[in-house]
Amino acid sequence: MSAPERIPPRSVTTTRTPAELLAKGELTVRGRISEASNAALYCTVSYEGQEAACIYKPVAGERPLWDFPDGTLAERELAAYEVSEATGWGLVPPTVLREGPYGEGMCQLWIDAAADAGAQLLALIDGEEPGPGWKAIAFAEVGEGRTALLVHADDERLRRLAVLDAVINNADRKGGHLLPGDEGRLYGIDHGVTFNAENKLRTLLWGWAGEPLPPEAVSVLTSLRDALTPGAPLSTRLEELITPGEVAATRVRVEALLSSGKHPEPSGEWPAIPWPPV
Secondary structure, three states: OOOOOOOOOOOOOOOOOHHHHHHHOEEEEEEEOOOOOOOOEEEEEEEOOEEEEEEEEEHHHOOOEOOEOOOOHHHHHHHHHHHHHHHOOOOOOOEEEEEEOOEEEEEEEOOOOOOOHHHHHEEEEOOOOOOOOEEEEEEEEEEOOEEEEEEEEOOHHHHHHHHHHHHHOOOOEOHHHEEEOHHHOEEEOOOOOOOOOOOOOOEOOOOOOOOEOOHHHHHHHHHHHHHOOOOOHHHHHHHHHOOHHHHHHHHHHHHHHHHHOEOOOOOOOOOOOOOOOO
């Protein structure tokens, strides 16, 4: 299939939540995201007169990975959404597991980002220091023997996402996974390679590495620690989606963040920045 054509939603005649719409609606495939490494299908979902665009990733279309069990990426995407919701930050678009035209898979609300949205969050600059409002990531080769400094915005929305990524152990936070939405919202997508029990954190959002966590993050992490207590609803839900060992490792990561009071730093045991970075 070719790249998807954007489909405007029909007028809403019901007040179903996005999660209800995604879970119960009729799923119609409209196109395929050709650049995705796994099968990612652009769809519409319709239910009781309400329609929205979404992304559907069938488990059958997942490519095997050496460090993640086969057929588990869709559940990890949903687990990331559950943790995001528990933080109260709403950083992951509404996400469900459901049956679709190609079997069970992850279904997530489509976010239309502005064409130039990436320029607001990431940039390449000349010089060795970021300017005001920016955080340094790393130097990058830009051709003809020239290097430039890759930077990301010093933006509280990105900072929240950096904290979430540290909790869920995101192994693939690329620039293309950052989607500014309506009303100043920022979403992160593509959370299939998360929650590994081993340290896999790989991200572009290293600008705050080693810096103290803001009070808001400490408060959220404290609440999250309680929510991850064995037997608590979030903990029980995660154990339906990932392994008990991975849930336990998530508790350890939250406790480590609270104990250090700082954003994590690259471990040196794993490439710190995903490739390609965008």
